[in-house]
Amino acid sequence: MTAHASPEDLVELARVSCRYFADQVSPVNGLVADTSLRGSDASIAAVGFALSAYCVAVERGFLSRQRALAQALAALRFFHRGAQGEGPDAIGHHGFYYHFLDMKSGRRAGRCEVSTMDTAILLAGALTAATYFDADRAEERELRELAEALYRRADWRWATAGTDAVALGWRPETGFLPFQWRGYDEALILYVLGLGSPTHPLPPASYAAWTAGFRWKKIYGRELVYAGPLFVHQFSQVWLDLAGLQDEVMRGRGIDYFENSRRATEIQQEYAIRNPRRFARYGERCWGITASDGPGPSVRQAGGVERRFYAYRARGAPFGPDDGTVAPWAVIASLPFAPEVVLPTIRSLHETFAGARSRYGFLCSFNPTYPARGKAGWVSPTHFGLNQGPIVLMIENYLSGLVWKLARRCPFLVAGLRRAGFQGGWLPSW
Secondary structure: OOOOOOHHHHHHHHHHHHHHHHHOEOOOOOOEEOEOOOOOOEEHHHHHHHHHHHHHHHHHOOOOHHHHHHHHHHHHHHHHHOOEOOOOOOOEEOOEEEOEEOOOOOOEOOOOOEEHHHHHHHHHHHHHHHHHOOOOOHHHHHHHHHHHHHHHHOOHHHHOOOOOOOEOEEEOOOEEOOOEOOOOOOOHHHHHHHHHOOOOOOOHHHHHHHHOOOOEEEEOOEEEEOOOOHHHHHOHHHOOOOOOOEOHHHHHHOOOHHHHHHHHHHHHHHHHHHOOOOOOOOEOOEOOOOEEOOOOOEEEEEOOEEEEEOOOEEOOOOOOOOOOOEOHHHHHOOOOOOHHHHHHHHHHHHHHOHHHEEOOEEOOOEEOOOOOOOOOEEEOOOOEHHHHHHHHHHHHHHHOOHHHHHHHOOHHHHHHHHHOOOEOOOOOOO
C-alpha cells in the first residue's frame, strides 16, 4: 500500500471485504450470515448492509448487476412473504423482524428478540437498493415495490410500546423489552425512518425523547455529544450525509453530527497516543475501539500486569471499557469524517498486522496486549457482517458519496430528516 492508502488501495480493500456478501449468503432466501463461522445464523442487519453493499459492488464491478439483483430480490421476497405475528413460524411482528434467523429455514433463531434497530438497518438497505436499481424492467420494478411495501408495513407507533420513544425490541414470550432508544446512540437512522413513514409514523416527540438523553463532554479540548464506541458515530451516517445538516440540538451547539463524528475519531486517536492504561502497540497509527470480538472472558498476566479481557463487548474510549482490543473496521468506517488520520492508520495496520487479515480483508479485531504469538497478539477468528458492511460503504462514501447520494433521492429519508427538524446542507428547503 502507498504511504496514505491510495484510492486504488481502498477499492481493493472494499473488493475483498465485499466478498463476504457474495459468499456468506443463501441464494434461496437472500439471508446473510452474522459471522463467517460455520453454522452461523443470519443477521437481519447484515442483510441490510448487504443490500446497500450490492449497489457498490455493481458500480465497482465486484458483482454483476444481475447477480446482485438476484441476491437482493431473494432477500426482499423472503421478508415480504414471511409470516408476521406471535406464532412459531413468524419471522417478525408488526413489520419488524427477529434479530437472528436460521440461514436455511429462515425461522427465528433461539429466543432472540424482534429488533427495532436491526430492522431499521434492514429497511435502510432495502430503500437504498430500491433507489439504485431503477431500471424499467420487471425484476427491478419488483425490487422497488417490495422494498417500499416492507417499509410501509413497519408499525413504528406499535414499536413505542405506549411510551414517547422506540423500544429496543419485543419477544412473544414476554412482550416489549424494558428499555427504549434514548440518548445518543446508533438509533438516529431508526428515528429518521420512523418519522418518515407514510403509514405508521412516529410523532415528533419521539425524536425529542431521543435527543433529551444526550451527554455532552469536553475531551482533549474537543466538545462533542459523547458515545464511547466508534460504531455509534458511524452506523447512521453510512446512509445519512449529515455534513452541514443540523437538527435543533446541533444548531444550539453550532456543529453537526458529521463534525461530531470527526471529533470522536480524533479523540480515539489521541486516547491511543496517550495510552493511559499502557496497552501494547497503542499509538498514532494503532487505534479503533468499538463493539467488537475479544479474547476473553479471562484474567491474564500481560507484561507483568494482571489484566481483565472481555469477549464480544461494546468497548469505548476514553472512559472504557477497554482491554487493548483494536478493531480495524472501526478505523475504516471513520474514513469520510477524518481521512487525514484514517488513511495513514489503514496503511500502518495493513503493513504491521498482516496476521489480522484473511480473504475478506481485516478480521474483526486483534489484541496485541493479550499473551499470544505475533505482533497482533490475539486475533479474532471471524468476520462479522456488521463490520464488513461499514467498511465497503464508508470507503465508497469517501471515494464517491454513492450511498449518500442514493439516500438523498429517497423521499422517505428526506421526509424523516425534515420531521426531525434538520435544516441546511443538501436538504431542500420546504
